[in-house]
Amino acid sequence: MKNFSKTSLVAERRVELHDKLSLTGAEISINTLEAGTKVPFVHYHKKNEEIYGITAGKGKVIIDGETVELTAGDWLRIAPSAKRQFFAAKDSALSYICIQVKENSLEGYTKDDGVMA
């Protein structure tokens, strides 16, 4: 496999990067919910932690029955078993990055895994 891969996003409602970039440690999706819309189902995960970063707009997520308001700059970790559903606001789209990783898979990082060349 090449030592790097690159893709340039185009405007779509959902772009998935795992296959585009040959990712091996994460799936990453770039998403936009139009104003007044929602992800049409509640879901949870078997093994994967999800990390969401709100890049634009506003909305909310309901996590195990608890409502969390969302706006650009917010980042959340959601445990695998938590039941979640995302909603754009009535008057605003909600754009977000979703990162799926296997819970407890990270060992060292930054200073413990990085090496000055």
Place this chain on the structure above:
Amino acid sequence: MKNFSKTSLVAERRVELHDKLSLTGAEISINTLEAGTKVPFVHYHKKNEEIYGITAGKGKVIIDGETVELTAGDWLRIAPSAKRQFFAAKDSALSYICIQVKENSLEGYTKDDGVMA
């Protein structure tokens, strides 16, 4: 551990999310290089794949001697052993998200790991 955690970013040159969100499968940093500046070292990783998403501005990365031009909307996977250094353009800052995950740690994802509640 609570079933979710949330943080709201403030404008800083680098924000690291691992400890703020109690992440267990990734480290995520939100970074801005000012115009004309660079990460002051070349580095590689022992075990971690890095995924970079350019959120604003422009610049370049040199990966194992190869120059890759960068602009908002670009996403890259960089293999652990690849030697990398990021640069903002002379006339533009470069803002990016960096996601560290253990290479080959992801098992199922999306339909294979998610469950409708």
